[in-house]
Structures are given as structure tokens and as C-alpha cells.
Amino acid sequence: MGRGGGRNEVDRGRYLFAAGANGANAAADRLFTRRPAAFAPNGGGKMPNQTKPKHFNNDDYRGIMSQTEKKSTNAENMEHWAELVLPWLPPPALSAASSTCRSFRVAAAAVTSRRVADAARGLETYPIPFCNPTSDSPPYFYFLYSRFSFSSIPTSSQPWGGISSPPVAANPSSIDAFISSAAETNLFSGCECADCSLEDECSCSGFHGGGGMGMGSLSECGADCLCGLECANRITQKGIQVRLKIVRDLKKGWGLHADQVLCRGEFICEYAGEFVTTKEARRRLHAYDELASTTKVSPALLVVREHLPSGKACLRVNIDATNIGNVARFINHSCDGGNLMAVLVRNSGSFLPRLCFFAALDISEGEELTFSYGDARLRQKDSPCFCRKEACLGFLPSEET
Ligand SMILES: C[S@@+](CC[C@H](N)C(=O)[O-])C[C@H]1O[C@@H](n2cnc3c(N)ncnc32)[C@H](O)[C@@H]1O
16 A cells, blocks of 8 residues: 555544444434424524425435445445454564554454464354463464474465454365375275274274373274264364463463363364475474574474384484464473373374374373473574473573584
């Protein structure tokens, strides 16, 4: 929008918002019922029996009416525009827009409060609110939301904080789209069970202890299976089914907390983000390190190593949730291993595993959810750890790339 155009909108918006659509209509109603003297062409005086003044016909009233209607329509248009545009803006642009006129300021405040109320943008079963008791930062963290991991950026922008239906998120089948030629060459095929919950019947299901980094691994039904999303062997494919919240800590930044009691073994969430190659992961880690020295960036690039059964090879999976991912990107590190158990989950027919979190023990409402970021290896630029556990080593584990 040009400068002049913007100013024009500002002036119109300010005036119209002050008048208000209802106020304008009410004024128009009064015009027709009482016909105040001020509108009489003779400059006033009594209008006996509420009759029309001489020389002042219905067309004059219609003219006044249509002007009033136009103003109220413009006000409605401004509000409509604000609702369409503002949810697409990242915080700096939203704040710039809110300073242009009163309608935009009101609309921007509404967008912000809807963002604070649900980090998941209506894409999960329950809203996941931001809670900031510290006031040391903006009231929410801005990122694009994806319920599941994906292999290429699905969209460069996404509305957040609007009142319309939620944005479309990547779905579990996008994982399978990233897959291997194995499925195409029919090396894997899905199950055809009548009921996959009967373990000995379904070839897809199974839990194996000690996968990558000492984690367990789990197999679930996949894209080639005949069962649907309701299948009992797709626990991790239905998104987050428990109540969570994101709480700000002065030392650790945002952290994910339980907002209900969670039982040991319960599925919490997947670590959703973008699958990147190791070369790209190295490039990004380097860039995030550089940025961290000048800005408050909080990188969320996780490297998972899965040791293959032969013991000789290892599959490395890099998941970057720094800018696009789900709320697992807020899970902080704990030196004692935390209360979450990381499990590698592979959908039948998929080559790449997904990293999923289950409750490692019973968790009370309000408790922070944490896990161990891995073996602590001191890097040159080590970051201090504030997990506040007895076992704390004093610095965060970090990946040697
Ligand atoms: C995956 S993010 C976790 C969410 C992050 N706290 C935020 O505000 O976005 C990882 C970053 O969180 C911070 N962090 C995580 N665990 C921490 C801990 N125990 N002590 C201090 N900082 C921690 C570090 O800045 C780390 O680079």
C-alpha cells in the first residue's frame, strides 16, 4: 500500500470506527422517525404532525441515508479487511499495522489474544495456550504450525489468530510421501487385518526396546495398510490428545507443561518439524549459532541416530522445528532424563522413523515436560543448563555435527 493510500485508509478508519456501524444506523433510523429540525431546508422550526417539510422530499432523505449507510459499510469493510489480512502477519508487521488506525489496533489485539490462547491454531484436539508469568518477552512465540513432520516446506506463510477455520496442516501421509522407494518396489506392504489391536494378527505392530540413542522403537500401521486412522495401532498418528500449555521461564525461555494429569506410558506428542539432510542440518546449525550471538534465537534442530540391527551402520535423521513444527519444539532439556520417554516410531512401509514422546512416569497437572537432549559433550560455545536438577551438569548437551 502506498503512503498516500495508507493515510487515506487511516483517516477514514479512525473516523468510521469512532462512529461505529450501529451508531450510524441508529442515527439514520432517528432521521426517518423524528426528522429533526436541523435537516429541514428552512433551517428549523416545528413540523406539525411529523409531516414532510416543504421542498424536502423523500429523495433528500434517501441521499442522507445512503451517505450514512456508506460510512457504516466502510467501517464494516475495514473490520472485514483487518480480519482477512492481520492473521497472516508475523508480530513485527502486526504491531506496525496496529499503529495505523483504531480498527486495526482493535483487530490486532484480538489476533494477538487468539494466538496466545492457542499455539496450535485449532489444529490439535485441545487449544495449547501460552502463559507468560515473567513478562520478559512477547506474549507468544511465532512459528508455523505443522502437526506432523514433513520433508519440504509446505507453505511459506500461514494465518494465525483469525476467526475463520484453522489453516491446513501437513498430515501423516506426508511422511509416507517422503519415503523410500522400498514401498514403491513392494518391499513393504500394508496389513489387511480385520482388527489390528489383536497383536498376533497385525504384522505392523510391535515395540522393540533400545533403538537409536538407547530409545525404544515402535511400529505402527502405515499408508499401505487397509485400516484407517481409527486403527488402534496408530496411536501417534492422531495428533496431540492431551491438554498441554506453554509456560515461560526466565532462564529457559518457553517450556511445555502438562495441563492435566498424565499417566505413565501415555502418548504425548511427536517431535514434528522439517526433515533435512545432514548437509543442510550442518548449514542451519552453523547459521543458528551465528544468530544466537546477536539475537534471541532458540534453535530446535534435533539429530536422531538410529543404530541399525547390524550394529555397523547408523541412520541419522535431522528434524528442524526452529521455524515450522508443533509444540514439542518447546520441550526443554533435563540432565536427569526428564519425565518423557523418546520413542522412534516407524509407520509400516516408511523408511524414516519419527520421534515421539510418551510419559515415562505419572505426571501431575502443571508439571514441566522434559527429556534429555542427549549425551553431554562440551562444545566450544556451551550453553548453561538451568534444569535445576541434582544431576545437572551445568551445561546443555549439544550436537557435534
Ligand atoms: C528446543 S528449544 C526449547 C524451547 C525454548 N526454551 C524456547 O523458548 O523456544 C531448545 C532451547 O531451549 C533452551 N533450553 C532448553 N533446555 C534448557 C535448560 N535446561 N536450561 C537452559 N536453557 C534450556 C536453550 O536455549 C535451547 O537452545
